[in-house]
Amino acid sequence: MCRIYGYFNAIASVHEVRAVAALQRHGGPDGSGRTLTGTWGVGNNRLAVVDLDGGQQPFHLGERITAVFNGEIYNHDELRRRLRRHGYRFADRSDGGIIPALYETYGEGFVDLLDGMYTVAVLDRRGAVPKLVLATDHAGMKPLYLRWDAAARSLHFSSEIPALLGFRAVSGAPWEPGLHSYLSSKTPFGEQTMFSDITVLPPATTLVCDLGQVPRTVRRGLPEREGSHFSGAAEEAAAATELRERLRTEVRRLLVADVPVAVITSGGLDSSLVTALAAEHGAVHSFNIAYRGHWPFDERHFARQVAEHAGTVHHQVEIDPADFPALIEDVVWHLGQPNADPIALSTLALFTAVRDAGFKVALTGDAADEVFGGYGRMRAAAEDSAAHGDWYQTYLDELAVLPAHLRHGLYTEAYQDLVRASSPIPEEALERLRRGPDTVLRRITDFETSHRLPAYHLRRVDHLSMAGSVEARLPFCQRDVMAMGAGLPDALRIRGGKVKRVLYAAAAGMLPQSVLDRPKQPFTLPVTAMLAPGTPLWVYARDMLEPRRLAAAGQLEPGAVDALFTAQTEKPDDTTALTLWALLVHEVWREQFQGGVRRTGPLGVAA
Incomplete structure (x- = not known):
């Protein structure tokens, strides 16, 4: 796990590069490396999780292929064996060390072979014109921010926005419609950030830039929806069994590391199931966060019940609401742009406590709601569309900080004029949401996994876990789990006023009944x-x-x-x-x- 950065067809001083690296060192405190020339450079900050003594970046294959990498490649042993059959030899067993050879063998399609969470940058100098290849994972678990200068044909990139602003070429000027976009979806969706000259590379995307040319992008697409062999509600038990086994496989894979691994246990269904599956493999440490004093929606007793049921070593973290002002400032800095989810404060405090307790890796329950239909707004939209077809605006208002008719009342007349003609959410995404060929629930699932999940959840989890020097791993974001969830019939996700039907069925018998029966509530600050x-x-x-x-x-x-x-x-x-x-x-x-x-x-x- 690392932070990466670089520039292409540009000039950056060593001072700039050192500043960029320093600005995201919290995400990689265990080492750093860089390779710089007159017109390009790449670097990284390393959080050592696999092969602690190896894995030094940048990775090189001869003098012509150079790569930096952020994330984890879970199938690296399998890929290394395949590459050895092609004659390659490796000096260590780090997961990222296979990337140059994989790229040389398979070209730009090398990312199709990667199973994990990642952003990758490869510099290819074999041809007459150098080429930069950037790629993101299938779900957007590892963000990458870009600044493209069309006039100069230059590109800068970094794992975090504050670090990218360390390059003098990045202006950091605000994107004027940003406030409107933020209040409409709690953080900007799509490629545009709150900065006019900074974009984010979408999930499952490969960007290729030949020196002096305009970059071209290839959208590889999210994990394909499986053709479900479960026909409907009558097969809930069979679907639950298969889902439980898929999750069991993913949790087992994600527990593999050369450093201690913990689990985050909120007390809700998703993280509790991950905790129970992790505990099948031996003693595990679980972490829960709560707030000093007496507040509504305190979940610590549910988390404690899960920990006792699974036999974990449980850590109860408490934060004082008096510390929130300072914590807000830290959170906003690390995120680089606003995110309206109050749980962001707890996320940073929790991962900091995880690292203070000696853990570098933690498994979480994020993404289950998006994949398996866990939100009340999903249930309401599915029910409303079946009853009278009127669901769209209500659903969008549920995504927002406040409904559309109230947002404009907060704006000055000048700002109202500025945003009146702009769509706060990418129009192409809204069009597919409104009029796609699938059921309303499937269209919403595609929209949330493609847009809301990476922007609102995964960037928050990535930035705030890495701010504490912890790698967050997400079983529900793995390909097999996402593909199965997306292919399930609607009745196996939402039915009879209940959400996540198949996931609850998968957890039956593995969790305390009190956790299975409790009303769903958001994991957030009161x-x-x-x-x-x-x-x-x-x-x-x-x-x-x-x-x-x-x-x-x-x-x-x-x-x-x-x-x-x-x-x-x-x-x-x-x-x-x-x-x-x-x-x-x-x-x-x-x-x-x-x-x-x-x-x-x-x-x-x-x-």
Whole structure:
């Protein structure tokens, strides 16, 4: 596991390159390496997980092929055996060490053979014109950010946005519709980021850039939906058995490492099932996070029941809500752009505690809801479409911080004019969601796994786990599991008002009945209760969202935001609280990355 960076057909000083590496060293504190020339360079920061004494990057094959790599290739032993039959020899057993030989043998299609989570950069200097090849994994578990200069035909890339901004060529200017996009989907979907000249390479994509030419991209597509051999609800037990075995296989594979591996146990179905399957292979340490004090939706007792049932060594992590202001600033910095999910704070604190306890790898339950139909909005859309066909706008409003008719009421007239003609979510994706040939549930599943999952969940998990120098591994994102989930009949995912039918059936007998029977709730902060007058979070939000700041930015109407504070004081509700939270996160991002108005102390001195 590493962080990678580089530039192509550009000039970068050694000072710039060292700055870029330093900005993401938390994701690779165990070593670093780089290869630089006058017009291109690549480098990495290493988090040593496999072959601790080997795996030094960049990887080279002679003088003509150079590669850097971020992630884990789970089938590297199998690929190494195949390449040895082609005559290749390897100095170590690191997973990334096979990439140059694999590329030489199979060309740009080498990524089709990789089973894992990754971003890869290969520099090929065998032809008359050097070529850069970038590739991402099938689900987007390992993001890669790009800056393409069309005039100069130059490309810069990095695993994290703050590091990419270390290159002087990257302006970091804001993407003006960004706030509107953010409030519409809780973080920008698609390739565009909150920065006008920074994009993100989509999942399952290969980008090829010949020196001096415009890059071309190939979308390899998500794991193909399996033609399900389960015809409907009557075969739920058989489908559950197959799913349990697939998950068992993936968990076993993902436990393999040369460093200690832990599991994250929220107390919900998904992470609890991963915990139970991991515990089949011996003693395992489980981690849960909770908040000091008494708050709604505390799940620690469910997590403890799972740990006792599975026989794990359980770690209860607690964070103090008084520390949230400082934690928000750290989270926003590491993410590089706003994400409105309050659980981001807990994610960073949890993975930091995991590393402090001596673990470099942790398995999580992320992505089960997207793949197996776990969200209430999915159930509602499927039921509404069956009843009267009117589901689309309600579903989109459920994805947003607040419904569309309320969002525009927060904007100044000038900002309303700016975003009026823009689509906050990529229009091509919305068109497939609206009018695709499949059932509504399948169209929603494709949309969420292609757009929401990588943008909203996987980037958050990647950046905040690596901020704590921990590699997060995700069994539900593995190809066999995603392919099966996408191919299941609707009735095996959502039926009779219940979600994730086949996953609950797969977990039957493996978890405490109290966990299987509990109502589903989001794994998040109880922000409605925590954002109350007099709390440190409230004081911080009032400070950051004071009218002078908002007026200077020119996007939000100060009076409308002030009315949210009044409403939250008089009659708190989830939508108002989440809106204030989201606006707070956006303002922190604006201050950190756009030179927003600085907070001032009591004497007017910058805080």
